[in-house]
Amino acid sequence: MSVSVPSLQRRRNFLQKIVFNVFCLAALINGLALFIIVYFMIANGWKAINWTFLTQPPVDSMTKGGILPCIVGTLCLSIGAILIAMPIGVASAIYLNEYARPGRLIRVIKLGINNLAGVPSIVFGLFGLAVFVVWLKMGVSIIAGSLTLGAMTLPVMIGSTEEALRAVPDTYREASLGLGATKWQTIYRVVLPTALPGILTGTILGISRAAGETAPIMFTAAVFFTPSLPVSIFDEVMALPYHIYVLATAGTEIEATRHLQYGTALVLIFLVLGMNLIAIIYRSRLRKRMQ
Amino acid sequence: LFFITTNSAQAGNLVIKGSTTVLPIAQKVVEAYMKENPDVKISLSGGGSSNGIKALVDGNTDIATTSRFIKDKEVKLAVGKNVFPVPFAIAYDSIIPVVHPSNNINNLTLDQLKAIYKGEIKNWKEVGGPDLQIVINSRDTSSGTFETWEKKVMKKERITPRAQVMASNGAIVQAVSNNKYAIGYIGIGYLSPGVKALRVNGIEGTEETTLNGSFPISRPLFMFTNGWPKGDTLNFINYVINPQKGQNHVADSGYVRLY
Amino acid sequence: MSNKRRITERTMHTLFFVVASASIVMLFMIMIFLFMEGIPIFDEVSVKDFIFGKYWYPTSEPPDFGILSLIVASLAVTLLSALISIPLGILTAIYIAEIASKKVSEIIKPMVELLAALPSVVIGFFGMVLVAPFLQNVFDIPTGLNLFNASLMLAFMSVPTICSLSEDAIHSVPNSLREASLALGATHLETILKVVLPASLSGISTAVILGMSRAIGETMVVLMVAGGAAFIPESIFDPVRPMPASIASEMAEAPFRSAHYHALFATGIVLFIFTFLFNIVADHIAYKYKQVGEATL
Amino acid sequence: MDKSVKIEVKHLNFYYGNFKALEDITLDFYANEVLSLIGPSGCGKSTFLRCLNRMNDLISISRVEGNILLDGLDIYDPSVDVVMLRSRIGMVFQKPNPFPKTIFENVAYGLRVNGIKDKGLIENRVEESLKLAAIWNEVKDRMHESALGLSGGQQQRLCIARALAVEPEILLMDEPCSALDPIATQKIEELIHQLKKSFTIIIVTHNMQQAARVSDITAFFYMGKLIEVGKTNTIFTRPNLKQTEDYITGRFG
Amino acid sequence: MDKSVKIEVKHLNFYYGNFKALEDITLDFYANEVLSLIGPSGCGKSTFLRCLNRMNDLISISRVEGNILLDGLDIYDPSVDVVMLRSRIGMVFQKPNPFPKTIFENVAYGLRVNGIKDKGLIENRVEESLKLAAIWNEVKDRMHESALGLSGGQQQRLCIARALAVEPEILLMDEPCSALDPIATQKIEELIHQLKKSFTIIIVTHNMQQAARVSDITAFFYMGKLIEVGKTNTIFTRPNLKQTEDYITGRFG
Numbered sequence A: 001m002s003v004s005v006p007s008l009q010r011r012r013n014f015l016q017k018i019v020f021n022v023f024c025l026a027a028l029i030n031g032l033a034l035f036i037i038v039y040f041m042i043a044n045g046w047k048a049i050n051w052t053f054l055t056q057p058p059v060d061s062m063t064k065g066g067i068l069p070c071i072v073g074t075l076c077l078s079i080g081a082i083l084i085a086m087p088i089g090v091a092s093a094i095y096l097n098e099y100a101r102p103g104r105l106i107r108v109i110k111l112g113i114n115n116l117a118g119v120p121s122i123v124f125g126l127f128g129l130a131v132f133v134v135w136l137k138m139g140v141s142i143i144a145g146s147l148t149l150g151a152m153t154l155p156v157m158i159g160s161t162e163e164a165l166r167a168v169p170d171t172y173r174e175a176s177l178g179l180g181a182t183k184w185q186t187i188y189r190v191v192l193p194t195a196l197p198g199i200l201t202g203t204i205l206g207i208s209r210a211a212g213e214t215a216p217i218m219f220t221a222a223v224f225f226t227p228s229l230p231v232s233i234f235d236e237v238m239a240l241p242y243h244i245y246v247l248a249t250a251g252t253e254i255e256a257t258r259h260l261q262y263g264t265a266l267v268l269i270f271l272v273l274g275m276n277l278i279a280i281i282y283r284s285r286l287r288k289r290m291q
Numbered sequence B: 001l002f003f004i005t006t007n008s009a010q011a012g013n014l015v016i017k018g019s020t021t022v023l024p025i026a027q028k029v030v031e032a033y034m035k036e037n038p039d040v041k042i043s044l045s046g047g048g049s050s051n052g053i054k055a056l057v058d059g060n061t062d063i064a065t066t067s068r069f070i071k072d073k074e075v076k077l078a079v080g081k082n083v084f085p086v087p088f089a090i091a092y093d094s095i096i097p098v099v100h101p102s103n104n105i106n107n108l109t110l111d112q113l114k115a116i117y118k119g120e121i122k123n124w125k126e127v128g129g130p131d132l133q134i135v136i137n138s139r140d141t142s143s144g145t146f147e148t149w150e151k152k153v154m155k156k157e158r159i160t161p162r163a164q165v166m167a168s169n170g171a172i173v174q175a176v177s178n179n180k181y182a183i184g185y186i187g188i189g190y191l192s193p194g195v196k197a198l199r200v201n202g203i204e205g206t207e208e209t210t211l212n213g214s215f216p217i218s219r220p221l222f223m224f225t226n227g228w229p230k231g232d233t234l235n236f237i238n239y240v241i242n243p244q245k246g247q248n249h250v251a252d253s254g255y256v257r258l259y
Numbered sequence C: 001m002s003n004k005r006r007i008t009e010r011t012m013h014t015l016f017f018v019v020a021s022a023s024i025v026m027l028f029m030i031m032i033f034l035f036m037e038g039i040p041i042f043d044e045v046s047v048k049d050f051i052f053g054k055y056w057y058p059t060s061e062p063p064d065f066g067i068l069s070l071i072v073a074s075l076a077v078t079l080l081s082a083l084i085s086i087p088l089g090i091l092t093a094i095y096i097a098e099i100a101s102k103k104v105s106e107i108i109k110p111m112v113e114l115l116a117a118l119p120s121v122v123i124g125f126f127g128m129v130l131v132a133p134f135l136q137n138v139f140d141i142p143t144g145l146n147l148f149n150a151s152l153m154l155a156f157m158s159v160p161t162i163c164s165l166s167e168d169a170i171h172s173v174p175n176s177l178r179e180a181s182l183a184l185g186a187t188h189l190e191t192i193l194k195v196v197l198p199a200s201l202s203g204i205s206t207a208v209i210l211g212m213s214r215a216i217g218e219t220m221v222v223l224m225v226a227g228g229a230a231f232i233p234e235s236i237f238d239p240v241r242p243m244p245a246s247i248a249s250e251m252a253e254a255p256f257r258s259a260h261y262h263a264l265f266a267t268g269i270v271l272f273i274f275t276f277l278f279n280i281v282a283d284h285i286a287y288k289y290k291q292v293g294e295a296t297l
Numbered sequence D, E: 001m002d003k004s005v006k007i008e009v010k011h012l013n014f015y016y017g018n019f020k021a022l023e024d025i026t027l028d029f030y031a032n033e034v035l036s037l038i039g040p041s042g043c044g045k046s047t048f049l050r051c052l053n054r055m056n057d058l059i060s061i062s063r064v065e066g067n068i069l070l071d072g073l074d075i076y077d078p079s080v081d082v083v084m085l086r087s088r089i090g091m092v093f094q095k096p097n098p099f100p101k102t103i104f105e106n107v108a109y110g111l112r113v114n115g116i117k118d119k120g121l122i123e124n125r126v127e128e129s130l131k132l133a134a135i136w137n138e139v140k141d142r143m144h145e146s147a148l149g150l151s152g153g154q155q156q157r158l159c160i161a162r163a164l165a166v167e168p169e170i171l172l173m174d175e176p177c178s179a180l181d182p183i184a185t186q187k188i189e190e191l192i193h194q195l196k197k198s199f200t201i202i203i204v205t206h207n208m209q210q211a212a213r214v215s216d217i218t219a220f221f222y223m224g225k226l227i228e229v230g231k232t233n234t235i236f237t238r239p240n241l242k243q244t245e246d247y248i249t250g251r252f253g
């Protein structure tokens, strides 16, 4: 007895074709979404971008001039954030993954860290305001903003480092220990070099996330207008995301500065997507080389 | 290391915070002032009048700009921290109700405005306009503009929760200019061709009606300093209220000069 | 010499322990501070009135601190955005993991990752200046800054999370199950629907929950496009004021340590608890069903 | 037993990209016989097996040359419906791979996807197949528990039952016992003896003794080539070629 | 050849959590002999091997009872320095696992971590070890290329060289040829013959023929117990126990 009849077969194949097209459509929508956003930003913003825009401070009630202080501010903040988050994050991940004995406590701690990775960025903003700005009297400053962004990227950093460490085959550790290396020697000479690509991609993604965040720096680092560049870590700064936000909602000449808003958004997108692209390319390169 | 306190009042460094209403003035003046005194570094942020006062009390700013006078509570808080706020009126402002240019309404009474913002009047035709739902735009609850509106129009009654809340005057201009249903209120400095200004009780909000007090929704704008200002702060305040300098910028930004 | 090695070993161990503890302490401090600054509001209003109070008039005299409408708004935007992002995310994940050729999926996957990288302020800006007027014109509605717009923009933000985590889950279904199904004469579609998806269900649920958790906590988007009206919405085109928007727009203006300030931190606590619950559930599912799919011998 | 040819493989070449994994294989399979494929790791046994039910189609870089005729029809002909083909040729894998479903659903799966809806029919077939796979007694009281709760040997017999339920004509087995303990292995070998009455069976194994025990014909593969094929008795006692002898006596591999 | 006892294992029990993986093992290893451990999958061969250099310490749920004496000293004594112990006992794994470093650095690794800084000394030792592992000729011109570019068999010999470089007294090998092709396997077996002049070697293998070829002593494990141990010749021709015979003749496994 034959289990299937041709007509049923045809129906099954037909159904499959239709459903697969739906799946494909969904994927297309995603690509389209990215394309539309980037397209509109470029179409409206590229005219605003020129040498002056990138190298001058804003003038005439921010309706003219450039966004140099914002670019510098964003770079300061995100680099500051990663300088804080990376060493602490990597060290913590090493402890959790390599030294700590797995057990209930470690599981709870990891769960806690995971949770903090999901905490809304605005809550980190509140934390930064309460602790760094007010309690530690740093005021609204690069350092307060970097610490806040650092705290926000820390769980992400720990997570990506842990993943990179887990991806190092145990056989490497065993081989090293089997040769009479101590734990630290094993970590330093074998585990870390092997995990480095993963850690670096995590770091780049961390920087790009910090660069694009607005909510945490709203109360801790960013100001509406300060045309001169920062000279100390206790200075307030302008920042690209916050600049877009204020120009678009709280600015004094919203319509007149529209092209500047697009331009700023475009610069931010280039900055962030650029870093991500570097991370993606770098990761796939290293993966290939590792194999 | 982290405990080094930042003294924002260090030489050549001036921090100004507060009302978004005052921002257009402050920004013009700041730019002009910095052109004359290139060694002075000024940072300016909005955020709201309360925010400005708070920053002044916390020592995070040299000048707090406000669109209302300081409150008793705030004075107490300040004095408790050994901060003594000194007010300087720098300009006058009228708060003008605005609608979409296509709206045929030209005038509303204070009572009508109140009824609209309480949510009692829901359609433009109830006040003689087109048969359209009214979309109410209001400001953040702690902005000076809002407080003035609340005091002078709402007479302490509550604005309907259905009102959209905008973070700035500019946002209201934008929202109203794009929306034929909308009503909003903005500082006189933000009037633009995109929106239609309404008369209140038959009186048009102008420099003249503001100065002579006949326009019912107006207020002075302030800068507060901690104690009598010194150094750069003093210079800056002097610059702002100088009729040949700062006050010209006040007029440029559409506000009403002191004299 | 061996002594020196032993000392180094000890030192490094201690050092890592100290740093790890410090970072954990710091992370837990976030919670503590949040609670320290938020709890005092309950001297003014009861927990019940705070959470179930319908009116949010933090600056009136006397003030009202009821965040029900903010909570409802947060949930509404999250759910509506989930309705968009869940199908889109999962379908795309299936497409990438199961159907697309290697070349195509190598293009689409980074695209999804890049979508995740778009700064939220850019998406908010996009929603505000382009989508809002568009919606207003197309649907002839009073305002384009509303629940629907916010949900749409939030969906942009959670699709990448849902998609890439689901893709991982689907990818980790052992090939042996696929082969078993195909060898029995099932079509590719039947294999996906009846074997692959059930086996990766826990991973997909985790992805969905984490995506929703990202949406509920997202600030800039709701701040810029949700409209900001603090009442319980009746239609998807009503403006709303989700919790993060309220915190972000009012915090700068709330007098330090005033009731309003404490109320905003308390709102932060509520928000934190929501995301915390989401994460706990996700972790629970991931942990409990970790073994599903792999025949254990 | 009639010696009718079930499958004819003619000059089969198989490539993974540029790598030629199978070279010019010509081999016939007879109905109701057990043929075992032996050879060192990586010689192409699994690849060959997976050519027979076109499982290799899933590997995008693969390419087939030559013909495989099932009852005289070329299975690589474009008009052939792969899905149908696969339901005529059952397959059992190296590691037991039951679906994470109940025992009942595992066996019913093939019937359901083939469009059978009749409940009674499905139940009958499930029971029959489980009996045929000699696992009915062990699972009849726990039909609706998860199949993942079974032991390795039980899982493997379940997988066999699952394959039998769709009533294939041919059963391909790729090292079906390599993950199992001796007792489970023995049961499966007995089962193969039973099944050969109704099916044509092709089994890949690493274990020479197993090949000797279960199969009628043995084919020795080495580096992608079919070195020698013949009656199992002959191959294990008097192989024609030195290579075969070396392998069987454990000189390499 | 002097028959001095190198390692004594006395009543060793080993637990993974509650699961007893090894039960009451007592076994002696003699210097300069090759001992092979055989037995079906999961019987505890690897576990036993890893007890000898305390690699199982890494598994948090594990527990050891009984004694293992290396040259008369208990290696599980708290005063023993595990790191030192492991540099006395080299280990080679089932799958070749060179570090993602250059060939030279792979072999030099053990020396460096043991604090040797003298460049000349390191170079000499690396060369020596590579020669000993019979891979020097194949790699001498590419010492500073990545070790991952070597073939599987070369990688495995590199891993052996790496283990030899720290001059261990004992070499543990856990199925060192199972991932290799016949030719590579043959090379490694020859190597083991060479090395046994200077080391005590313990090798785990699945391949009975291999055990027969390389070892002096064979120990048969089954389900965590040591069933039988004796001269390889004896075990393979006249085993004492039925179980051993069944396994060796391929009756199961």
Ligand SMILES: Nc1ncnc2c1ncn2[C@@H]1O[C@H](COP(=O)(O)OP(=O)(O)OP(=O)(O)O)[C@@H](O)[C@H]1O
Binding pocket: D016, D019, D021, D039, D040, D041, D042, D043, D044, D045, D046, D047, D048, D059, D206
């Ligand atoms: N998907 C694939 N892509 C590329 N090469 C492959 C693939 N699968 C198998 N090969 C290669 O084809 C050759 C034959 O592999 P196959 O799996 O058929 O061997 P086998 O005889 O089954 O070995 P084993 O006994 O180890 O299962 C091997 O060299 C293998 O590396």
Ligand SMILES: Nc1ncnc2c1ncn2[C@@H]1O[C@H](COP(=O)(O)OP(=O)(O)OP(=O)(O)O)[C@@H](O)[C@H]1O
Binding pocket: E016, E019, E021, E039, E040, E041, E042, E043, E044, E045, E046, E047, E048, E059, E206
């Ligand atoms: N880390 C572990 N945790 C728990 N149980 C384990 C662990 N490692 C091994 N076991 C169990 O201990 C038993 C012995 O395992 P072991 O790896 O020593 O077997 P083996 O003889 O080396 O098998 P094979 O030939 O497959 O390598 C097995 O039942 C295995 O499931």
Ligand SMILES: [Mg+2]
Binding pocket: D045, D046, D047, D174
């Ligand atoms: Mg195979």
Ligand SMILES: [Mg+2]
Binding pocket: E045, E046, E047, E174
């Ligand atoms: Mg083993």
